[in-house]
Amino acid sequence: MYRGEVKLFGLVVVAACAPSHVKYVPADDFAQHMNDAAAVRGMFGDIVAIGGLWFGDAGCAKQFEQPRDDVPPDQLDALARCLAGLHLQASPRTDELGDVIVLTYPPGIEVEARVIKDPQLGLQLTWIGYSSRRSIDTAPTITSDALEALRVSGDRNGPIEPAAAATLVRDPTPTSHGEYSWLRVCIDATGAVTLADPFETTSPGAAAAFSAAARAWTFKPFTIDGRAVPACSMKQLVYPAGQGPRAEILPLPPPPSKSHKPAIVLVGNSQAARQHEATRTAGSMRLEPSAESQFPLRRHEASASFLLCVDDSGAVESTLTLDSTSEPNLDHQLMAAMHAWRFAPYVVNDEAEPVCRTVSFVFNRRKRT
Numbered sequence: 001m002y003r004g005e006v007k008l009f010g011l012v013v014v015a016a017c018a019p020s021h022v023k024y025v026p027a028d029d030f031a032q033h034m035n036d037a038a039a040v041r042g043m044f045g046d047i048v049a050i051g052g053l054w055f056g057d058a059g060c061a062k063q064f065e066q067p068r069d070d071v072p073p074d075q076l077d078a079l080a081r082c083l084a085g086l087h088l089q090a091s092p093r094t095d096e097l098g099d100v101i102v103l104t105y106p107p108g109i110e111v112e113a114r115v116i117k118d119p120q121l122g123l124q125l126t127w128i129g130y131s132s133r134r135s136i137d138t139a140p141t142i143t144s145d146a147l148e149a150l151r152v153s154g155d156r157n158g159p160i161e162p163a164a165a166a167t168l169v170r171d172p173t174p175t176s177h178g179e180y181s182w183l184r185v186c187i188d189a190t191g192a193v194t195l196a197d198p199f200e201t202t203s204p205g206a207a208a209a210f211s212a213a214a215r216a217w218t219f220k221p222f223t224i225d226g227r228a229v230p231a232c233s234m235k236q237l238v239y240p241a242g243q244g245p246r247a248e249i250l251p252l253p254p255p256p257s258k259s260h261k262p263a264i265v266l267v268g269n270s271q272a273a274r275q276h277e278a279t280r281t282a283g284s285m286r287l288e289p290s291a292e293s294q295f296p297l298r299r300h301e302a303s304a305s306f307l308l309c310v311d312d313s314g315a316v317e318s319t320l321t322l323d324s325t326s327e328p329n330l331d332h333q334l335m336a337a338m339h340a341w342r343f344a345p346y347v348v349n350d351e352a353e354p355v356c357r358t359v360s361f362v363f364n365r366r367k368r369t
Contacts, residue, residue, distance in 0.1 A: 025117050027090035027101045033123060034088045034103070034113075041080035043115070043125040048076065051129020054109050054140050054224065055082055067129065083128070091143070093248045095131075096307075098323040102131060102250060107224055108146025110233075112250070132184060132199065132234050134253045139186060139230040142222060144248075147233040150191060154217035157241045164209035168239055178243030179206040180267075182251045183214055186232040191219040195232070197262070200251035202270040204348045210237040252307065255320070257354035259312040264348065268305075268358030276346060276357060281314065283341030304331060305360035306338065312352040314343040322358065334361060 033039040050068045055061040060082035063075065071079055091102040091110065101113050114127040130141040148156060160168075168179040179202045186195035196214035198207035214235065221228035238244030254263045266273040307320040319335045338359065345352035 025099075025101060025115050025123060027094075027103070030101050030113070030115055030123065031088050031090040031103060034086075035084055037081045037084040040083050040125070041077060043123045044076050044080070045121070045124050045126060047126060048079065049127045049129075051112075051127060051133050052137070052140065053086075053111065053129060055086070056225070057082065057085060060085065067133075093250055095250045096252050096322055104143050108142045108149075108222075110141045110143045110146075130232075132250055132253060134184075137232065139232050142231045142233050144233055144235055146222070147185065147187075147219065147231070147235070150187075150219040150222060152191070152218040152220060154213070155241075156235065157237050157239060158210070158213045160209045160213050160239055164205070164212070165239060167205050168203070168209065178238050178240050179203060180236060180238040180244040181207045181210040183210060183235050183237060184232055184253075185214050185217070185235050186230065187219050187222065188230050189221055189228040191221045191228075193217050193219070194230075198265075199234070199253060200265045200267055202267045203272045204264055204353075206239070207264070209239075213237070252320070255307070255309055255318055255356065257309070257311055258317060259354050261312065261354055263309055263354040263356045264346070265307075266355060266357040268360065273357040276310075276343065276355060279314075279344040279346075281342050281344055283337070303360065303362045304334065305358055306335065307356055308338055308341075308359045309354065309356040310343055310346065311354050312345055314345045316341050317354075323360075325361075 033043065048071045050064055050066075050071065052067050053065055055065060060078075064071070064079055064082055086105045088103040088105050088111075091104045093102045093110075095102050095112055097114070099114055099116050101115055103111050103113060105111070110131045111128060112131045113125055115123055115125045118124050130137070132141060181201035182199040184195065184197050184199055185193060188194050193215050196211045198211055201207035201210075214237070222231040223229070234250055236244060236248055251265065254265050257263050266276065303323065304325040305322040307318075307322055308316065309318040309320075311317045316339050319338050321331055321335075324331055325334075346355040347353070
């Protein structure tokens, strides 16, 4: 695991490769609030967005099924009643974003809710919709167990072709002794696999091997009220089986790149991510803090993690906060520093590709000497 250490006027910054995944609101507590319409209505702020939802109630489906950037104020009472009627439950899965909670409800739907605990306003729900949804998706996201219940052929971890398996390097890390990838697997109304796109992987080779294996799976159709519908599910595939992370943390969809190619998102503590860090050609971990952030931390220790994305030329094209320091000035300073980094192009099969990985920071307050 690579590390860099930087002194910030009495602070020591340790940049490591694995995120902290701190949750701001316990999922079980939030799920309990979601079953009461009045409690749900009290969590709505100025903006509430929907990222696709399935409702058994025809009126709720007509009004709130489709994605919307902002629900009008005069419809929020109805939305609260509709959400309370879903009987949402906390999922054992968590999310890569620290302020997002994963929930499930019958008949096997999986959604994410973006929620924070405001000191003055309490719980604030700003977004709810199908988990790991991309803008082009229209099918509901279902749980991994719901998809497994439909399986006709194939193994949930493959099977991987022997030749492909031989190329996968078992990379000992604190969380895994194998290769793994997160795939978004979609089936049509007949149960045929139409999509098996990697969202995050320990290596490009693992992503290709797992994607090829998943495309050979077959399933029975997913049905709602007796009607077969297309559906998608997030699947974590591991080789060797049983050697992946114990906790399932849903990754973000690969962000768009100006190179017009899907970015390869590397697991932050993988060998491939460490190798990418070693290709840095410009930029520094040594920061010069602005006056307002010389002593930003109110706590003895804090952490932050970001998704760093690099285009096919090796230039940083985006950074996204996964877990904040809770100090906006310091978050902005860290992102500005990362935008000054540059890397050698990330080459896969003789072609330069955009790549993303997690960069994390842990801050420990120390006395100045």
